[in-house]
């Protein structure tokens with residue numbers, strides 16, 4: 001009941017977000033979070049609370065995204081946008097090293113050290129997405145040192161979603177709308193204050209630098225109610241029962257041909273997906289023939305070149321490429337990494353130029369199986 | 372610490388004759404050739420690495436001898452050019468087409484859809500001085516081509532890349548995937564999804580570096596079709612977003628009018644003709 005202090009929790013005034021941002025910069029973090037650019041809420045460097053999309057929200061549906069003014073001054077009153085945190089942990093273009101031809105040797109020049117990021121406003125689905133990418137880049141014999149350096153240093157401040165977009169389906173994937181671990185601090189936004197949950201010692205240290213007061217039981221109840229209301233407002237669902245079998249048994253389903261008629265093979269879904277990790281490596285020599293950069297760039301199974309091999313292309317048609325994407329996300333990912341490759345963020349639905357919806361495609365495939 | 376690798380081949384052998392570069396113009400606006408002059412900082416490196424043996428925009432040297440690399444700009448529009456492209460091919464080891472004209476006939480290939488005599492009569496005061504093939508053709512219609520660089524005009528960075536790789540004895544890697552991939556790598560917000568703009572990026576080849584989107588504008592296809600695009604599905608989507616049939620036809624029928632994928636996309640509506 002109200003009155004008793006809630007351990008691991010605190011309450012801060014909204015104005016403390018500014019203190020938080022300034023403090024993080026002062027402690028050497030590069031603070032990145034939501035901000036408005038080019039008609040959308042993107043993730044970029046945040047210099048002050050004024051950079052946040054305060055009072056804005058988004059309207060999302062398949063193939064469409066629009067900004068809209070809210071009738072309140074919410075700091076985090078929107079869902080996820082086109083960018084995800086992989087922009088920083090797994091940059092779209094990264095020079096791995098530069099090779100220089102000296103008189104007697106080839107010199108290998110290491111890249112600049114990885115920046116130390118503070119992520120502000122990480123949603124439940126995206127926290128899971130980071131964990132999913134951890135399995136790709138940090139587990140097993142081949143650990144990616146670039147991802148590792150960024151990931152280990154990153155401070156993660158989560159935000160519990162107070163509203164879902166029509167494209168969200170985190171409840172189906174068990175990833176949201178409430179942050180379920182993997183953060184240093186988690187914020188729940190109320191009209192005049194934030195409830196702060198501490199997730200790590202580092203988070204505790206950050207909280208200590210803010211003017212806070214103890215949370216009471218009523219704050220926790222309010223946060224629970226908010227999470228429940230958000231979950232109940234979610235309109236999209238994805239049935240992930242009988243994965244990976246569903247797709248493995250339907251590799252010749254006629255639906256793949258139908259979706260291939262609409263799919264542009266444009267790669268947008270894989271670019272915006274917070275778990276897609278495919279990349280290729282280009283060598284960029286200079287004209288003088290003295291230095292060459294080895295550059296890693298995001299790539300995609302929708303790029304025909306990506307499946308070029310000696311003697312042909314393993315996925316020559318869009319049908320096979322779309323099937324690869326969906327089968328990898330929802331089925332073979334489970335075999336490969338022990339989790340689904342989809343966290344239910346809905347980005348691939350919104351940012352598909354033709355509005356192809358993986359929940360609809362999966363339902364169609366399932367329909368035939370049950371018939 | 373990363374240890375230095377021992378060098379395998381001695382770098383400084385006695386200086387060999389530099390590879391000979393020729394730049395040739397056919398029916399075109401000169402924009403692609405100018406990309407070479409536009410390389411400014413790197414132009415001196417180019418001149419250091421290759422002998423610019425023929426380049427009307429830059430030197431008075433006459434056309435003679437053979438070329439290690441021939442850069443060809445422009446389409447083949449008359450019989451004189453037909454003979455000239457065969458001559459360039461015979462003189463050259465590696466022939467690179469620069470831009471939409473040389474690879475697809477260019478903007479002037481819009482005339483391919485009409486009768487040349489009619490157009491000549493409308494445009495020129497004295498048609499008797501004009502000699503034209505009935506269509507504007509790509510170089511590849513007459514001679515084998517080693518590489519085609521897309522664009523109207525080309526991207527000078529891609530040109531430098533082609534020269535750097537060719538000089539190093541490797542085959543240049545010119546990507547032909549959808550522009551969207553580059554647009555997203557740059558972190559740009561999709562103008563089609565966020566504003567409903569008719570962007571051709573999903574069907575257009577990469578190469579420009581997503582310039583238009585970085586200025587909040589949609590792509591108008593000046594790098595031609597991507598590898599295996601689904602341009603017709605894009606055209607259908609643009610129609611859903613409210614683009615008029617004529618606007619869609621024009622979008623797909625400007626820079627790469629002869630590309631079959633763009634032709635097909637331009638015809639998705641009944642009542643319009645290419």
Ligand code: SF4
Nearest residue numbers: 273342343345346348
């Ligand atoms: S597949 Fe789509 S909904 Fe799932 S995580 Fe990727 S972008 Fe989000």
Ligand code: SF4
Nearest residue numbers: 276277278301325328
């Ligand atoms: S869905 Fe495609 S781009 Fe994404 S991780 Fe799988 S193969 Fe790579």
Ligand code: SF4
Nearest residue numbers: 263264266267269352
């Ligand atoms: S599903 Fe949509 S976003 Fe993905 S490649 Fe196809 S058209 Fe592009």
Ligand code: SF4
Nearest residue numbers: 551554561562570572
């Ligand atoms: S703006 Fe154009 S090029 Fe960029 S992702 Fe959207 S459709 Fe593709």
